[in-house]
Amino acid sequence: MIETDVIIIGAGASGLMCAIEAGKRGRKVLVLDHANKAGKKILMSGGGRCNFTNYSIEPSNYISSNPHFCKSALSRYTQWDFLALIGQYRIPFHERDHGQLFCNESARDILDMLLAECDKADVVVQLNTRIDSVERPADRFHLKTSKGNFSCRSLVVATGGLSIPKMGATPLGYKIAGKFGINVLPTGAGLVPFTLQPEDKEKFSALSGIAVPSAVSNKRQSFSGNVLFTHRGLSGPAILQISSYWRAGEEISINLLPQVNLDAELKAKRQQKIKNKLKTILEGYLPKRLISAFLDENLLDLSIQDVSDKQIMQVASQLNNWTIKPNGTEGYRTAEVTVGGIDCDAVSSKTMESKQVPGLYFIGEVLDVTGWLGGYNFQWAWSSAWCAGQYC
Ligand code: FDA
Numbered sequence: 001m002i003e004t005d006v007i008i009i010g011a012g013a014s015g016l017m018c019a020i021e022a023g024k025r026g027r028k029v030l031v032l033d034h035a036n037k038a039g040k041k042i043l044m045s046g047g048g049r050c051n052f053t054n055y056s057i058e059p060s061n062y063i064s065s066n067p068h069f070c071k072s073a074l075s076r077y078t079q080w081d082f083l084a085l086i087g088q089y090r091i092p093f094h095e096r097d098h099g100q101l102f103c104n105e106s107a108r109d110i111l112d113m114l115l116a117e118c119d120k121a122d123v124v125v126q127l128n129t130r131i132d133s134v135e136r137p138a139d140r141f142h143l144k145t146s147k148g149n150f151s152c153r154s155l156v157v158a159t160g161g162l163s164i165p166k167m168g169a170t171p172l173g174y175k176i177a178g179k180f181g182i183n184v185l186p187t188g189a190g191l192v193p194f195t196l197q198p199e200d201k202e203k204f205s206a207l208s209g210i211a212v213p214s215a216v217s218n219k220r221q222s223f224s225g226n227v228l229f230t231h232r233g234l235s236g237p238a239i240l241q242i243s244s245y246w247r248a249g250e251e252i253s254i255n256l257l258p259q260v261n262l263d264a265e266l267k268a269k270r271q272q273k274i275k276n277k278l279k280t281i282l283e284g285y286l287p288k289r290l291i292s293a294f295l296d297e298n299l300l301d302l303s304i305q306d307v308s309d310k311q312i313m314q315v316a317s318q319l320n321n322w323t324i325k326p327n328g329t330e331g332y333r334t335a336e337v338t339v340g341g342i343d344c345d346a347v348s349s350k351t352m353e354s355k356q357v358p359g360l361y362f363i364g365e366v367l368d369v370t371g372w373l374g375g376y377n378f379q380w381a382w383s384s385a386w387c388a389g390q391y392c
Pocket residue numbers: 009010011012013014015032033034035038039040041042044045046047050051052053129130131158159160161163164167168169170171172335336337363364365366374375376377378379381
């Protein structure tokens with residue numbers, strides 16, 4: 001049995017950050033991961049450029065059954081703290097829409113920085129290690145693994161969520177919680193494209209590749225951003241955002257022209273005695289293919305002068321308030337995150353330690369804290385991991 005102070009399961013964003021902080025405190029830290037590489041999701045994130053944080057981080061950017069839980073960690077280790085670390089390594093970055101911060105060159109810069117910090121803090125990262133069992137016979141944890149048996153005083157679960165099983169996602173974190181009687185809330189795919197009902201899929205498949213700046217909402221939330229038609233359904237930032245708030249069977253509403261009150265605009269055109277066809281006017285706002293998929297050709301061929309109030313209302317309702325009931329989502333296969341997870345009420349928001357099992361910590365995405373698209377999930381990983389790293 002090899003003894004150490006802290007074992008962290010998961011060499012992803014949160015696991016590495018926690019290891020650095022605990023290592024800096026002089027704790028002997030071992031990070032175990034079953035994957036053949038550390039930080040695989042960091043490397044694939046942000047299209048290879050890692051959207052590592054956001055200039056504006058607020059608790060309202062997170063979904064959780066306990067919306068207060070994330071506040072303490074986010075205020076103790078902020079986006080500015082992470083930017084200071086990036087600054088020490090002179091990693092070049094840039095801002096995109098809505099304060100999103102990306103590496104200029106490669107997500108590898110972030111991973112290399114974390115691994116260099118691990119090295120400085122004498123952290124051992126052991127990959128290709130399968131965890132077979134976790135027990136707590138007395139006040140230490142005993143782990144049986146494919147690379148031998150280990151014992152530690154503090155065990156940190158940083159196994160992430162269920163998204164992208166091909167990248168090594170597993171439910172181990174939830175299983176460990178279950179074993180120790182810690183509540184796990186139902187999980188689901190978040191930040192994920194929608195699939196469509198067969199008839200909608202057929203109708204809109206011709207639009208594959210078209211992206212339209214839109215406002216997407218359900219009864220609880222709304223987001224602005226592009227909606228992308230794909231050969232499977234709907235994607236794009238606004239769709240990914242609303243998907244985290246979506247419940248099966250629910251309709252969503254999409255305003256494909258959020259800047260234009262189409263009812264008023266078309267009536268004004270008619271008033272101006274313009275003779276253009278409805279089609280020509282609408283093509284000034286939206287791609288041709290999209291208009292044809294949404295509206296009847298006979299109607300589109302009418303001169304605006306011949307379009308009735310009722311027809312204008314129908315056109316406006318189709319494009320300003322398109323309601324659609326997705327068939328489902330693409331699921332964990334393509335989801336960026338997992339909604340739900342370890343019940344935050346079972347964990348201290350200051351230390352991330354289980355309230356029931358001393359020495360057992362949960363950090364990052366395995367917890368029931370899910371960020372919006374835009375660097376919020378990595379910031380949660382950094383913040384929650386930093387907190388646990390001060391105590392484990
Ligand atoms: P993370 O998933 O990073 O790490 C978990 C680790 O645990 C992995 O190394 C895994 O191998 C290991 N593990 C799992 N099961 C195990 C087992 N049974 N035994 C041993 N080890 C095990 N977020 C963001 O803010 N900005 C972005 O740009 C993106 N982009 C993005 C793109 C894509 C394609 C995805 C899938 C996700 C994103 N995200 C994102 C989300 C972000 O990647 C995610 O929220 C964080 O990586 C979560 O960090 P964790 O440390 O919690 O888990």
